[in-house]
Amino acid sequence: MIQSNDDTDLATDTRGHAANGKGPSGARTIRVRIKRADSHGKNVRWEEFKVDLPSAGERDGAINVIACLQQIASNPVTVDGTRSTPVTYESGCLEEVCGSCTMVINGKVRQACSCLVDDYAPNDGDLITLEPMSKFPVVRDLWVDRSRLFKALASVKAWVPIDGTYDLGEGPEETPDEQQTRYKLSTCMSCGCCLEACPQYTLEEDESKFDESFVGAAVISQARYFNMHETGATMKKQRLDTLAGPGGINNCGNSQNCVKVCPKEIPLTESIAAMGRSVTLHRIKEFFSGR
Amino acid sequence: MxxxxxxxxxxxxxxxxxxxxxxxxxxxxxxxxxxxxxxxxxxxxxxxxxxxxxxxxxxxxxxxxxxxxxxxxxxxxxxxxxxxxxxxxxxxxxxxxxxxxxxxxxxxxxxxxxxxxxxxxxxxxxxxxxxxxxxxxxxxxxxxxxxxxxxxxxxxxxxxxxxxxxxxxxxxxxxxxxxxxxxxxxxxxxxxxxxxxxxxxxxxxxxxxxxxxxxxxxxxxxxxxxxxxxxxxxxxxxxVHPTAIPGADKLRLMSESARGEGGRVWVPAKKDAEGRWQPHPESGRDPRQIPTEERWYFLEEKYPAYGNIVPRDIATREIFDTCMKGFGVGGGNMVYLDLSHKSREELETKLGGIIEIYRKFVGEDPVEVPMKIFPGVHYSMGGLWTQYSPNRKYDEIAKKLREINDPIEARNLPVQKRNNEILQRNYEIDQQIADLRDKGGSDDEVQKLEDSKQTPEKLEPYVSLADLHxxxxxxxxxxxxxxxxxxxxxxxxxxxxxxxxxxxxxxxxxxxxxxxxxxxxxxxxxxxxxxxxxxxxxxxxxxPSSIFDKGVEAEESRMKQLVESSGGENPYEIAKELGLEMTASSTVIKTGPRLEQSLNKLEELRDRYSRISLSDSGFWTNQNLSWARAVGDMIALADPIVRGGLAREESRGSHYRTDFLGRDDSRFLKTTVAEFDASTGRSKISFEEVERGLVGPRVRDYSTTKKSKAQVPAPTSADDPKQSPRVSDPNADVSGARDVRAPGDSEKVSS
Amino acid sequence: MTNDQSFMNKHHFLLRRLHSLTGIVPIGLFLIGHLTTNSSIIWGAINGRATHAMDPELVEGVGKATAGQVGTFQHEVTFINESVPFLILIEITLWLSIAFHSILGIYYARTGKANTKRYEYQGNWRYTLQRISGYVGILFIVYHVATLRWGWTWLIPGGTKWDYEYASSTLAMALKGSETGDWTFLGVLVSLLYLLGVTMLVFHFANGLWTAAITWGVTITAKAQRNWGYVCAALGAGLMAAGWGALFGFLFVDVQAAKDIEEEMLRKKSADIVEPEAVSMIPATEHTLVAIEA
Structure with missing residues (x-):
């Protein structure tokens, strides 16, 4: 018989959940080294914090980098005893569907929420390094300004041009195969991992350079997503014209890092190739039809 | 225009x-x-x-x-x-x-x-x-x-x-x-x-x-x-969502669709000589090795009609209750949510998103191994109070229906009152039985107590819009x-x-x-x-711009106050304590005394909040400030949540008070309206009629299929513990039961 | 897009695609022919016909294999230099293509920044190597042509002067770094440079062929890209074998024997003896492809 929530506390008492059979289970202290800055290029410095991890039996489920940052925020004192400030970073859903907490962890870009410390720092005294993404201007600490990515989505008209929100019946039918392909592309959360890892994608602080510099895999893949939709395809020409131009599909260097780091495992390189074909055919057609 | x-x-x-x-x-x-x-x-x-x-x-x-x-x-x-x-x-x-x-x-x-x-x-x-x-x-x-x-x-x-x-x-x-x-x-x-x-x-x-x-x-x-x-x-x-995976930073949802697509909730258990489920003595067994007869599919057993897809509050209470009784996996607070009988292909297509989350955050593959889950706070039905205008025929039809239903209601309300008393007594008897069992009381004594339970009376059905129009x-x-x-x-x-x-x-x-x-x-x-x-x-x-300037000034001074405050209290600590307190008092199970206790805790937190210090006093991208400011507002919002819970002396939907079991439509088929009293910083609670002119309030019971026709008398209350277990054989073919609901097979569904 | 577009931006698509195209045609095709021809210094050993017209005594003196190797290679070189029509036009086209591909290549390579240190994926290494091999390739081609075609003999240890009628022996001397055919330190360096240059260019071509299929949208799915990758890898391996084979072939050919054969062939030629069937030894197309001989 249930007496009260205190006996079975939803938030705190989750005995046994943490240990999933893998990784270390003992209590330990790890070090978290963070590249901080007051704003882009200003007062850039490294700070190191200690984070105490309870043993598996004491834990409320798996511990990730966000939990470490939360612990640091509640008592921001560096290893050398200096009182610092909570580390600034973006976060949202904490289950890897919003894309907010993207950062460079131990040298590679990924979401901090799905980065479990048992995988990254299995032993006492292990070090995890956190850096902001390098392809975007730093707002503060680990928070970067990714607005360029959203602007790029607008440049390829990443939407289906519907006739308003009126009741106009169903949308176009599609086969389960088409749906599955589109669904995969549609899970892109604009996190920017593919851009950070791309050797062709460059940091641009000057907005006037946005158009000329490589647009990156995410946006190319989104253009493909909308071209695949019956109504979306009515704007195919505009999208292909944009992608055929400077900073578009031709700037891809085919390192294929994008597909390796994509947390949603979106077939980005297939999108790039598919858009490569579309752009090629589009330009050939244009050449011969004169339109 | x-x-x-x-x-x-x-x-x-x-x-x-x-x-x-x-x-x-x-x-x-x-x-x-x-x-x-x-x-x-x-x-x-x-x-x-x-x-x-x-x-x-x-x-x-x-x-x-x-x-x-x-x-x-x-x-x-x-x-x-x-x-x-x-x-x-x-x-x-x-x-x-x-x-x-x-x-x-x-x-x-x-x-x-x-x-x-x-x-x-x-x-x-x-x-x-x-x-x-x-x-x-x-x-x-x-x-x-x-x-x-x-x-x-x-x-x-x-x-x-x-x-x-x-x-x-x-x-x-x-x-x-x-x-x-x-x-x-x-x-x-x-x-x-x-x-x-x-x-x-x-x-x-x-x-x-x-x-x-x-x-x-x-x-x-x-x-x-x-x-x-x-x-x-x-x-x-x-x-409180029944199925979430706990984490150090948050609880991650495992969608209800897992159950909608055939996921089954169970715990390892064993039947005793009388055929009652008992916690299995062995813990730490590989769930894949546990034989079917040692798996208690408690939702399917208690709610044969809806099975695993009962509404969330019910599933949550059942999971909660099951774990409290010691059935939880490994003796802890978790139950299995099992998808491992489904094909990998189907799961990837229909549930890929959550399967990926489970894999990433727990490290196990739900296609192979049952997931370990526990309820977590999920959604607020409550929110800012709003108004609306009913469409042109509403008043007329509602009036007509009220004329028919008001006399029925007048007859039903006293019955409901008596039923609630029965529920409350039965609940107390259950507690006595539990105590008795703990002390090793005899089966006869237990049976005597069981026999002293009463069955609630049936209520008269209301006439609904569909019956008329x-x-x-x-x-x-x-x-x-x-x-x-x-x-x-x-x-x-x-x-x-x-x-x-x-x-x-x-x-x-x-x-x-x-x-x-x-x-x-x-x-x-x-x-x-x-x-x-x-x-x-x-x-x-x-x-005039003065309205706007004043607002800005007020917020600037609030910010300044926060930044300059140096009382030493940590906003993160206060938020943590607030969360623990609110979860303990105002989620799955509520009682008057516990809620009262929470009000005191809120007083303490409010007081401590007035003495917080920020660890970042900068005026650039200061998330610490933003968070600290929000913590104050969270305390202000926690107040009506607790007070509303205290004022509502009944159990309805997600609001479940063990000291007031059963729905009390005479007093509480009403909206709780909270208003903030700026002079005290506390909220005031009042109740307001809900506009319910189309469908009368039936007894909510998910152990049988929904009856919406007035001709069909509603069965007894779902809250009646005696009424709950309806299927004696938990190993009944539930997969067959699920097929009943497949498209193209409508006749088994009641209307 | 900005109004005052630069030339590069205005013709972005055309330039990018021409860049990709020139790498395959004519440069890539030429590379295939060139390496195939040069590798005859190895596989010529089993080409019996090459020695038919030679003085049997000479053949016996230098060995049948050497006679076949040098004979085949010299025959090819002679054919190209004397019988291929519009050689100069072909040469100019090739030169322009290489210049175009190189200049744009450098420009494009500068738009990216390698990050193999952090992302040590095989594909990423190839991306980086594609750019490095481009740079190395350009330097190598310039050296290679300057020394053997433009007669910048000061860049060759021993100062050997190129003459297509003495191609085999000249190459052997150049690679070994002495007129006598003895190994010198500088000669070893030159040989290593050739090894590096050939390797880089073959990689650049094979990998470029792989990426071009993506750029143009020929291979779309990951599987198609992988399949095409196998083909490109096989082609690269074949060309690598040809290139390295040629290099080692010239390194180990006996300078004096080569000279003797070359003299013999010149004598035959001045006597207007041309073996008609030798022409058909290599398909006609390849003759044109190898237009500009080493």
Whole structure:
């Protein structure tokens, strides 16, 4: 018989959940080294914090980098005893569907929420390094300004041009195969991992350079997503014209890092190739039809 | 109609499903929108919604389902606490909303024929949930995000991302005329003029510390409106989702769709000589090796009709209760949610999103091994109190039905009262039995106690709209032209989505949230436009700047105060304690004394909050400041949640008080209305009738199929512990039971 | 897009695609022919016909294999230099293509920044190597042509002067770094440079062929890209074998024996004896492809 929530506390008492059979289970202290800055290029410095991890039996489920940052925020004192400030970073859903907490962890870009410390720092005294993404201007600490990515989505008209929100019946039918392909592309959360890892994608602080510099895999893949939709395809020409131009599909260097780091495992390189074909055919057609 | 003034604009706060739907609708009508969001709108919390969105559809319709059924199920699920006209309207609109998303390009799962696929969801025996993998919220919200981007590119929408809403502003007449907001990067505080303000700021999950909500779901925006004079409705109704995976930073949702697609909840157990389930003595066994006869599928056993897809509050209490009785996996607080009998291909196609989350965060593959889950705070049915105008036929029909039902109600209420007393006594007997068993009492003694339990009486059924007029659409929902639909008590200040208290009553049915959020934006967006047009002669732009300057000054001084305060209290610690306290007192199980205790704790936290110190006192991108400010507002919002829970001396939907078991319609078939008392900083609770002229309040019982016809007498209460176990053989072929609900097989479904 | 577009931006698509195309035709095709021809210094050993017209005593003196190797290679070189029509036009086209491909290549390579240190994926290494091999390739081609075609003999240890009628012996001397055919330190360096240059160019071509299929949208799915990758790898391996074979072939050919054969062939030629069937030894197309001989 249930007496009260205190006996079975939803938030705190989750005995046994943490240990999933893998990784270390003992209590330990790890070090978290963070590249901080007051704003882009200003007062850039490294700070190191200690984070105490309870043993598996004491834990409320798996511990990730966000939990470490939360612990640091509640008592921001560096290893050398200096009182610092909570580390600034973006976060949202904490289950890897919003894309907010993207950062460079131990040298590679990924979401901090799905980065479990048992995988990254299995032993006492292990070090995890956190850096902001390098392809975007730093707002503060680990928070970067990714607005360029959203602007790029607008440049390829990443939407289906519907006739308003009126009741106009169903949308176009599609086969389960088409749906599955589109669904995969549609899970892109604009996190920017593919851009950070791309050797062709460059940091641009000057907005006037946005158009000329490589647009990156995410946006190319989104253009493909909308071209695949019956109504979306009515704007195919505009999208292909944009992608055929400077900073578009031709700037891809085919390192294929994008597909390796994509947390949603979106077939980005297939999108790039598919858009490569579309752009090629589009330009050939244009050449011969004169339109 | 007055032409909208060129200067007029609308402010939308919040960029989730509701906010974006409103933005699109309003922008589409030619009204410029300023859209404020804490995060880039594409990262809003709506992306976390997984399972799907409900709507009557072609297949279900041919099986006997209808918009009316959807409406009725929603009321039934919500324990009849809703105002009925808005729910009616929402159900009517649901199919149109699906069509709209379809046109926007949402990749809904498809059948082999290319039709939109459907899945089963909590609280229904029909497949009426449309879905896009297990990331439906993400997909729907992206579709709206894309349309918003389109309007943004056309100059109709201005986005203010990384701006925090600080307070609504009212003119001398008390009409909302703008907001004060802060840029979280530069920390600049600014006032914005708006001829209407739409709050679409979601739920207050973080008040409970860890929840399935995103980190920005503090409820601070709603709290700021509340503190500015907006009423708050049904604050005590907090939904605890039955299936989540715990984590150090948050609880991660495992969608109800896992159960809708055939996932089964069980615990390892063993039957004793009398055939009663007992916790299995061996713990730590590999779940795959546990034989079928040692798996207790307790939901299927207790609720043979709905099985694993009973509404969330019921599933949550059962899981909770099962673990409390020592059945939890490994003796801990978790049960198995088992999908391992399903094919990998089907799971990847339909549930890929959640399977991936489980794999990433737990490290095990749900296709192979049953998932270990436990309930977690998920959704707030309560929210800012709002109004609406019923459509033209509502009053007439409601009057007619009330005339028939009032005498029935007069006969039923005393019965309900007696039944509640029986429930309460039976509950106490159960506790005595538990004590007796602990002390090793004899079976005879136990049996004697069991025999002393009473069975509640049956209630007389009410006559409903369908009994009189059939199930076809009637103009008894909301008036689409009325400007006050989903407007708070502050004229011009609207509340859409989770921050609106409407539609869900005592418990929200799964896959109704995406619907209500979008519906608010689309349907009531028009109301906003109408409101703005009506005030074209006094646009916000013409108001004196002193109103706006004052708001900015107030917020600047609040910020200054926070930054300069040096009492040594840590806002993170206070938030943590608040979360623990609220979870303990105001979630699954509530009691009067525990809630009283919480009020004292809130006093303590309030006091300590006045002495906090920030660890970052800078004026640039100071998240510490933003968080600390929100913590104060979270305490202010926790107050009505606790007080509402204390005042509501009954059990209804997610609000379950062991000291007041059973629903008390005579006193509490009413909306809890909380008002903030600025002089004391506490809230005042009052109750207000709900508009329930279409369907009478049946007893909510998910152990049998739903009976909506008046001719069929409703069975006894679900809360009656004696009535619950109906199937003696837990190993009965439940997979067969699930097939009953497959499309094309309608005759077994009651209507 | 900005109004005052630069030339590069205005013709972005055309330039990018021409860049890709020139790498395959004519440069890539030439590379295939060139390496195939040069590798005859190895596989010529089994080409019996090459020695038919030679003085049997000489053949016996230098060995049948050497006679076949040098004989075949010299025959090819002679054919190209004397019988291929519009050689100069072909040469100019090739030169322009290489210049175009190189200049744009450098420009494009500068738009990216390698990050193999952090992302140590095989594909990423190839991306980086594609750029490095481009740079190395350009330097190598310039050296290679300058020394053997333009007669910048000061860049060759021993100062050997190129003459197509003495191609085999000249190459052997150049690679070994002495007129006598003895190994010198500088000669070893030159040989290593050739080894590096050939390797880089072959990689650049094979990998470029793989990426071109993506750029043009020929291979779309990951599987198609992988399949095409195998083909490109096989082609690369074949060319690598040809290139390295040629290099080692010239390194180990006996300078004096080569000279003797070359003299013999010159004598035959001045006596107007041309073996008609030798012409058909290599398909006609390849003759044109190898237009500009080492």
């Amino acid at each position: 007055v032409t909208p003034s060129a200067q007029q604009r609308v402010i939308v706060v919040g960029g989730g499903l509701a906010g974006l739907a409103a933005t699109i609708r309003i922008a589409e009508s030619g009204m410029p929108v300023d859209l404020f969001s804490l995060v880039p709108v594409k990262r809003s919390h709506s992306v976390c919604a997984q399972g799907g969105i409900n709507a009557c559809n072609k297949i279900a319709r041919q099986q006997g389902y209808s918009e009316y059924e959807h409406f009725d199920e929603t009321l039934y699920g919500g324990d009849f606490l809703q105002h009925q006209p808005p729910v009616y309207e929402m159900a009517q609109w649901a199919p149109k909303i699906i069509d709209l998303f379809d046109r926007m390009g949402v990749p809904f799962n498809r059948t082999s024929e290319g039709q939109r696929a459907l899945r089963l969801f909590g609280g229904s025996l029909y497949k009426r949930t449309h879905f896009s993998g297990a990331t439906t919220g993400q997909q729907l919200m992206y579709a709206l995000d894309e349309q918003t981007r389109r309007y943004e590119a056309e100059g109709k929408v201005n986005k203010y991302e990384f701006w925090e809403f600080l307070r609504p502003l009212m003119d001398d007449q008390g009409v909302c005329c703008g907001i004060v907001a802060q840029d979280l990067r530069t920390m600049q505080i600014r006032a914005f003029r708006g001829d209407a303000v739409v709050m679409a700021t979601g739920g207050p999950g973080l008040v409970f510390g860890k929840s399935t909500n995103s980190v920005m779901c503090t409820g601070a925006a709603a709290s700021r409106c509340f503190q500015a004079g907006a009423k708050y409705g049904n604050p005590e109704f907090i939904q 059939g199930k076809d659409a009637l103009p008894v929902g909301m008036d689409p032209d009325a400007p006050n639909n989903m407007m708070t008590n502050i004229p011009g200040l609207y509340a859409f989505g989770e921050v609106n208290y409407q539609y869900h009553g005592g418990t929200r049915l799964g896959a109704n949230a995406l619907l209500s959020c979008t519906f608010d934006g689309l349907f009531c967006g028009r109301s906003v436009v109408n409101f703005v047009r009506e005030r074209a002669h006094t646009p916000a732009a013409s108001l």
